[in-house]
Amino acid sequence: MKKFVALLLALMMVLAMGACSSSGTTTEDTATNDTATTDDAATTDDAATTDDAATEDTGDTGAADGELIKVGFAQVGHESDWRTASTKSAQDVFTAENGYELSFVDCDNDSAVQLDAVRNFIQQGMDYIIIDPIVATGWDTVLTECEDEGIPVIVIDRTVDDSDKYASWVGSNFKTEGLACGEWLKAYAAAQGITEINALVIEGSTGASATIGRTEGFKEIADREGWTILDSQNGDFTEAGGQEVMESYCQSYKGQFNVVICQNDNEAYGAMTAMDQAGVTYGVGGDVILVSFDANKAALELVKEGKLNADFECNPMAAPDVDAVIKQLEAGETPEKEIYMNETWFVAEDVAGATITVDGAEQDLVVVTQEVLDARPY
Ligand code: GZL
DSSP states (O other), X not given: OHHHHHHHHHHHHHHHHHHHHHTTOOOOOOOOOOOOOBTTBEEEEOSXXXXXXXXXXXXXXXXXXXXXXXXXEEEOOSOSHHHHHHHHHHHHHSOTTTTEEEEEEEOTTOHHHHHHHHHHHHHTTOSEEEEOOSSSSSOHHHHHHHHHTTOOEEEESSOOSSOOOSSEEEEOOHHHHHHHHHHHHHHHHHHHTOOOOEEEEEEOSTTOHHHHHHHHHHHHHHHHHTOEEEEEEEOTTSHHHHHHHHHHHHHXXXXXXXXXXXXXXXXXXXXXXXXXXXXXXXXTTSSBEEEEEEOOXXXXXXXXXXXXXXXXXXXXXXXXXXXXXXXXXXXTOOOOSEEEOOOOEEESSTTSOXXXXXXXXXXXXXXXXXXXXXXXXX
């Protein structure tokens, strides 16, 4: 509907310009798509800026099938390798060649910046807005503003828990990831003759649905099995955060823990540095079972080397699914409200069996070999 009105206005302006030029006065319509910048967030406009159809010197009135679909993407930030892969997925899909003009805002893990970015997208008249919500709440007001302006919102990765005013969500079941981690640990400990689990958890960013789900899922199994979670602190999904928390843990709990759960790979890298410095051995044959989430390729190398015992994938490549949702909306179809990504549970050794049962569903455990590594897209 928005496109039809824009076309009609463009046509009227071309006709008006024609009338003006015959009377010797011209008006220049220099509408451009400026990507609003905010102090705290880097912004880029990845596709060529499209001028308003009426100013095309070819007289082209910007037939709808020739226009680029304007997509605004408010990304969490740049805190992890996973995030880098997520951003690249969007930048690879939402290109001019694919019919898009992408306006990207890195919100630097700042929720206020993210809300500003979405409001700027509304002002800029985006056709669609993609959000990866830094935190799960505080969204209903701005999503209502998007709805009032007729701009469909697609949420990816993390969830919005206080509003359903979006067309689709594409992402992972974070609680399932946490449950899978717990079920694998149960099977692994049994196979290794480990009868007591004293775990330390390095959580992701506070309030992020990924943190909430992974924490909830693992704790459900820990409570069921009678394990002890000695501590659970925020490492903010960063390597520095993981190292800082693990340094503290090595001081406070030295000799008391035999499992460390890092809620993403970057935290695991930091935890390894801290444990190396503290003389704590981990991984296959180590004193501590070390587990991570995300399963980036670099982390899977460490699984193959035995430095990580297991890594539970969180798939960052949501953009192709979002592209499909936009195409459905463009065609007047209703997309699925929830679209789950496929994910794999990777392990260093074939010890816990070939499968685990997670929430009633039998799921494969994949031993990381060179062949598995070579097949990984990110
Ligand atoms: C999970 C995603 C998390 C990753 C981290 O879907 O939101 O944020 O697990 C990233 O690596 O920082």
